[in-house]
Amino acid sequence: MHPLVRTARTTGLLYLSLAIAGGLGFLLIRQRLFAAGDPAATLANLVEHETLARVGIAFELLVVVTQALAAAWFYRLFRTADSFAAAGIAAFGLVNAVTILTSAAMLATALEVALAPAGDTAATVQLLYLISANLWGVGALFFGLWLIPMGWCVLRSGWMPRALGWVLVVGGVAYVLNAFVRYLVPGSESAVDALTVPATVGELWMIGYLLVHGVGARAREETPAAV
Numbered sequence: 001m002h003p004l005v006r007t008a009r010t011t012g013l014l015y016l017s018l019a020i021a022g023g024l025g026f027l028l029i030r031q032r033l034f035a036a037g038d039p040a041a042t043l044a045n046l047v048e049h050e051t052l053a054r055v056g057i058a059f060e061l062l063v064v065v066t067q068a069l070a071a072a073w074f075y076r077l078f079r080t081a082d083s084f085a086a087a088g089i090a091a092f093g094l095v096n097a098v099t100i101l102t103s104a105a106m107l108a109t110a111l112e113v114a115l116a117p118a119g120d121t122a123a124t125v126q127l128l129y130l131i132s133a134n135l136w137g138v139g140a141l142f143f144g145l146w147l148i149p150m151g152w153c154v155l156r157s158g159w160m161p162r163a164l165g166w167v168l169v170v171g172g173v174a175y176v177l178n179a180f181v182r183y184l185v186p187g188s189e190s191a192v193d194a195l196t197v198p199a200t201v202g203e204l205w206m207i208g209y210l211l212v213h214g215v216g217a218r219a220r221e222e223t224p225a226a227v
Contacts, residue, residue, distance in 0.1 A: 004077070005214030011073040012210025018066035019207065025059025026136060034133070039126035046114035046125060053111045060104035067097040074150065077215075081157035088149035092142045099139035106132040137182055144175025147199055150206070159215040164205050171199030 033053055035041035046053050071093025078086040110128035113121055151168030154160045178195040181188050 002214075007073065007077050008210045008214035011070060011077050012207050012214075014066050014070040014073055015203070015207045015210065018063060018070050019203065021059050021062040021066055025056055025063060029053075029056035029059060030129075030133075034129045039122035042129060043114055043122040043125050046111055050111070050115065053107070053114075057104055057107045057111065060100055060107060064097045064101045064104065067093055067100065071097070071146070074153075078150075078153040078157065081159065082149075082153050085149035085152045085156065089146055089153065092146035092149070095142045096139060096146060099135055099142065103132040103135040103139075106135070138179060140175055140179035140182070144172045144178065144199065147172030147175065147202060151202070160206075160209055160213075164202065164209065167198060167205065168202040171202040175199045 029052060033042065033045045033049060033056065035045065071090045074093065075086045075090040078089065106128045110125045110132075113124050113128070147168045151165045151170075151172060154165030154168060155162060174195045174197075178192055181195065182192050185191065
C-alpha cells in the first residue's frame with residue numbers, strides 16, 4: 001500500500017472514531033442524564049445512573065484523544081500539499097480538543113458533587129452541565145474553522161474531488177455562523193440545525209473517501225515518498 005494511502009486511511013479511521021465518540025457521548029448519553037430546566041431531575045439521573053455518567057465522561061475523553069490524533073494525522077497527510085493550511089487544521093483541531101477536555105472536567109466535577117452532596121447540589125450540578133453544553137456551543141467556532149483549511153487542502157492538492165473541498169469550506173463557514181446565531185438569535189434552533197448540515201455532509205464524505213480511496217491516483221504519482 002502506498003504510504004500516503006496508509007496515512008489517509010489512518011486519518012479516516014481517527015476521524016470516524018471522533019464522530020462516533022462525539023455522537024454517543026454528547027448526543028446520546030448526555031441527553032439521558034441532563035434535564036433542561038429541572039436541576040433535581042439531573043441530579044437524580046446522575047445518582048441513579050452513575051455508571052452511565054462515567055461512560056459519558058469517558059466518551060468525552062475519547063473525543064479529546066481522537067480529535068488531537070486526527071488533527072495531527074491531517075497535518076501529516078496534507079503538509080506537502082499546503083503546509084500553512086495543514087498547520088491550520090492541526091491548530092484548530094487541537095483547540096477543539098482542549099475545549100472538550102474542559103467540558104469533560106465539568107462533567108466529572110458534576111458527578112463528584114452529585115455523589116458527595118454539599119450546599120445546593122442540584123443547582124451546582126445543573127450549572128456544571130450547562131457550562132459543559134456551552135463549551136460545545138462556543139466550540140462550534142473551531143469545529144467550523146478546522147473544516148475550512150481542510151477543504152482548502154483538498155482544493156489545492158487535487159487529491160480528492162473538488163466538490164468535497166468546496167462542501168468542507170462552505171460547511172466550515174456555516175458552522176462558524178452557527179455559533180453566532182445560537183447566541184444572538186434566541187429560539188433559532190431550526191436555523192442552528194440547518195447550518196450544521198453542510199458540515200455534516202462534508203465530514204461524512206471526507207471520512208468515507210479517506211477510508212475507501214485514501215487519496216487519488218494523482219497524489220500517489222506526485223508524492224511517491226510520502227510517509
